[in-house]
Amino acid sequence: MSKRKKHPNKHIEDALRFIESEGWTVELTKGGSAHPWANAKCPYNRRSCRNGMFCRFGVWGTPGNPELFAKQIRSVVEKCVVHKQEKAKQAQKGQ
Numbered sequence: 001m002s003k004r005k006k007h008p009n010k011h012i013e014d015a016l017r018f019i020e021s022e023g024w025t026v027e028l029t030k031g032g033s034a035h036p037w038a039n040a041k042c043p044y045n046r047r048s049c050r051n052g053m054f055c056r057f058g059v060w061g062t063p064g065n066p067e068l069f070a071k072q073i074r075s076v077v078e079k080c081v082v083h084k085q086e087k088a089k090q091a092q093k094g095q
């Protein structure tokens with residue numbers, strides 16, 4: 001299991017575990033009111049992906065609507081172009 005510190009909100013923690021299981025990296029920041037709680041990054045270091053708006057984002061410690069924010073975190077994985085392509089490749093290999 002990940003040794004990452006848990007997010008204080010259960011919905012967001014669940015969403016973070018989901019994206020980590022899909023290969024995303026969740027890096028905790030030093031915090032502070034002007035910084036997100038963590039930065040989440042897509043696993044693919046590719047131009048088509050990095051230039052997309054969905055592949056790197058800040059995870060806020062206390063979002064106004066945690067359930068909605070958790071949904072947005074999950075949708076990041078679904079919207080990653082490269083991730084979709086990689087999944088399709090794996091499916092073709094019969095995995």
Ligand SMILES: [Zn+2]
Binds near residue numbers: 043049054055080083
């Ligand atoms: Zn991506």
